[in-house]
Amino acid sequence: MMPIWTKSGEKHPVTLLKVQDCHVLKYISKENSDGKRAMLLVGGKNASPFYKSEAEMKIFREAGVPRKQKVATFKVTDDAIIKPGTPLYAAHFRPGQIVDVTAKTIGKGFQGVMKRWGFKGQPATHGQTKTHRRPGAISTNKVARVFPGKKMPGKMGNIYRTSFGLKVWRINTKHDIIYVHGSVPGHTNCLVKVRDTKLPVYKDCNKNPPFPTFFADGDENLPEDLYDEEMFQFTDPSVTYA
């Protein structure tokens, strides 16, 4: 994570996400995916092919691509279908777009109720016997049972969570890095799924993205760094208020 400044001098924290060897793996049509939209399987980060069974390796072999460590599904409209085997780059996103990022949160292991659910616990003194971090009462008298889903101690973290509505500030096409506003779930160097927002507030935000995706062998020659309009680039002189 690093700081980024706007042209008016405000500082925003930013997370760097690297797009490492992403390829489209498979196309699942509307009927097969039992939904209203087609699905595309996309894989990231190359990994060794020796630790997976033949059935799992089938998808990679058909697409002609080395085995990927993470495979994610994206629900896509019919006009955005891409042929399996095409590589995906960071230039697929443009600065100013809004994005959702999903990842597995940091695993904290078996945790008590205070850390896991934010309970207040009990006071440290004034006669409390062996009761400082316990949940207290779990149900009432008349119900005579515990409701399913009661907040209790258990394994915390290591589950998929999404942070919504993150703005893309900058894209580096040479190293395939996306600078995304704010923080992102997961530890450093963890695998992450980046997707266009589904928040209704930002429906009109994505103006003219590369559709269906950015093809490297096309005629477009993008500059090495793409910046958002409001972002302060370090080649400019210092900010002054008129």
Add this chain to the structure above:
Amino acid sequence: ACRMSSDVGPAKFQPPPKPVVIDKQRRREERRFLSPEFIPPRGRTDPLKFYMERKDMIQRRKVFNIPEFYVGHILAVTTADPYADGKTNRFVGICIQRGGKGLGATFVLRNVIEDQGVEICYELYSPRIQEITVLKLEKRLDDNLMYLRDALPEYSTFDMNMKPVSHLEHEEIPVNKLQVRMKPKPWSKRWERPKYNIKGIKFELPERKMKEAQKWKQPWLEFDMLREYDTSKIEEKIWREVSEELKK
């Protein structure tokens, strides 16, 4: 020197004084300074992230000159402020701490203005900073001068309109071995304890208190191998990279 008629006979030939040749080339190579925020912290982050940050830092340094300074120097900083007249804000103070790595590197300047101690934490790479001038170059005995908060205010007062003291480039930065006198206890932190390792205070506490503070000494820490972080090779590599880029 010209001679008047009342001089003593023919003078002996005196050769002109030998010119002092200051070998600037050799001296300059001996002193390399790499700002401490370039050195990446120990961790499992991808070195590509530090490389991208360094590129941004070098880019900023090309446009705006950040001078070499240590803790204990007296600096004048002008920042852009939308609510001040003239839209700029000038502050003079002694640098008491340099923290943070990468683009978020900060330094804290302290001064006493009209009997009120003021500390401002500036970000080195913030685009609002318009000028940093080093007024006086002077290293102190410690890396962290936070104890000036509990020292007598005369040690932290500096004139706002101080004139910059000239310093020749090839000379070493002088170390001020000043022992600061403190206000009476209680202090914000127990500076006599060995964990702060402060050499710049003149402790006027009784012997008993100083001996009791030594109880918190942790002599095993200097032999702890897991805490070692040898930055010499990393520093050299980064220094070479940074100096090459800045010369372009």
